[in-house]
Amino acid sequence: MVSIADRSPPAAAVPSAARQEFALRAYGAAEAIVVPFLAILVAAIIFGVFIAAIGKSPLDLYWLVYTGAFGTWFSWQNTLLRAAPLLLVALCVALPARLGLVVIGGEGALVLGGLAAAAIAIPLQNLPAIVILMFMAIAGMIMGAIWIGGVGALRAYRGVNETISSLLLAYIAIALFNHFVEGPLRDPASLNKPSTAHIGEGNLIGALPGMDVHWGLAIGAIACVLAWILMERTNLGFAARITGGNIRAARLQGLPVGRLIVAFCALGGAMAGLAGMIEVAAVHGRANGSLIIGYGYTGILVAFLARQNALAVIPVAVLLGGIAAAGGLVQRRMGLPDATMLVFQGILFVVILLSETLYGRIPFLQASVVKERT
């Protein structure tokens, strides 16, 4: 690289510096878009071969996925309904990831956040709906923040691996959830499906104007934008990224590394807890087993596919929400097991991680091309 730069005449370098800077950024951005798209395409081809190998038509399948996810206004709404919680639980992975942590237990924070929100609504029934919802949101977020913040604290102050501890805590969270929903917090009227008491029809979060999709979608999207601003445009986010880049350098700079880790984990957990609260307050009306359907795990895939960028989480969540929404249609029309979409998600995840190796290695997308031209 250096030899190429040396060969360019020094006089020409001055006027072209700004242009070169722009070109470098443009190539970087192009790479960040081209590689994930390539990965999705490759994953779709591999999955298509898999489907063809078991004797079904991949083209029919993709057409069904398209219709089931984005084909009609109805399916769009279904897609967005599923994208709403994914936006928030993906942040539970993406925020700690910028500090170099792999937290995969968002499911636990979501489940307990939903439970805390449902529980706090019970004694507050006489208050106005907006106040109840505020309390529910705060309860859900605090619960989630404690759960994942604890993971961060164990990592920062005890050196406990956050990947394993967060997943163990997710299992523990689900056990606690079942204990409370089937025991102390059970609504005696819920016979077949143990649930907490309903938060009251009048207290549910309403739909966005002109849609059947609830306000949770907007809240999730706003949270993603705010998280992006926090990460990319504030001193705090900068400190977090330094910690993720080189923890030793961060310590030498005098950054409070431990507190940063706990704070960003807690923030991620609060987002997952809020996702649980919204699922309770907008979709189910109570906390029960319907909350535990693996949103937290799909959220991991969303965050990795978005390369831990909070803004990129928005389109990726819609894409994966769509794939999940189309699952039912694919299952009914093609007679495939409901795990089919899980296989696709798994293939996609593997290919996305494998594509990391391509960054900086596709010849026509490299900034060095720019340097050679100048």
Next chain:
Amino acid sequence: MDDIGWWGVPLAVLGGAIRVSTPFLFVSLGECLTEKSGRINLGLEGTLVLGAVAGYALSYELNSAWLGLLAAGIAGCLFGAFHGWLCKFQRVNDIAIGIALMLLGTGLAFFFGKPYIQPSAPQLPVISFGGWSDTPQLESVLRINVLFLIGIAVAVLLWWVFRATRAGLIVRMAGDSADAARAMGYNVDRIRLLSTAAGGFLAGIGGAYLSLYYPGSWNEGLSSGQGLMAVALVIFARWNPLACFGAALLFGGAGALGPALQSVGVTTGYYLFYAAPYVLTLVIMILTSSQSRVLSGAPSELSITK
């Protein structure tokens, strides 16, 4: 039948520990081998489920539990080799790949396992050591599956291989210093690939135990984190195969606590007892981890302890 009352609880925990610990034992031995070579495979949870379904399906189709067991091992081995192959690429993170393979393995297992939820397959044999006893509870404790005994043998074998053989030394060298291994002319990626594949074989066997003996059928809720707990268990066992055996028994006992209490009529807090193995794992991780010092016995190339 004699009523032995509360004595039934420790007996049931002991019996349960022997029954429940076998998959932990196999998965942790597999993970121990993989980690000794310097990589961590979090995907063993997926391998376990895949092994469970492959073992069950082949046992049913071929009407032989042993062929099923072999199929489970081969499925696990291929999946492990896949992990090893993916990780050799630059900037591909072994922990993240493990999470992805957890998802993929579970997806594939559920996909191919759908037709096998109903039929019943031939099961693995047990050996009864309790014929002399006239207490039925004790007799049931001493009905021990052959895989448990094989597991003990594998643990001893692995311990001996690491301690006294050339192959064991090469694996340990790849795990302690990739540079040293390269300088000696060994291909580190290949050593790790083979170690991960062999570890996957053992994890697949552990999965087959779940579907072919205890609980002894295939369903989608069969594995609930055993593969993952085994990773923590290896850290607790300080990468020593013999200690893995003790740790597996301990975890099995914790897992058996809930059902044992339920059998004597304690039903309140059932779900909390169900969480016992997870809590135990977490507590052990907190107690044995340290922020400042390197864990003794840890392969120094391992990303999880760095």
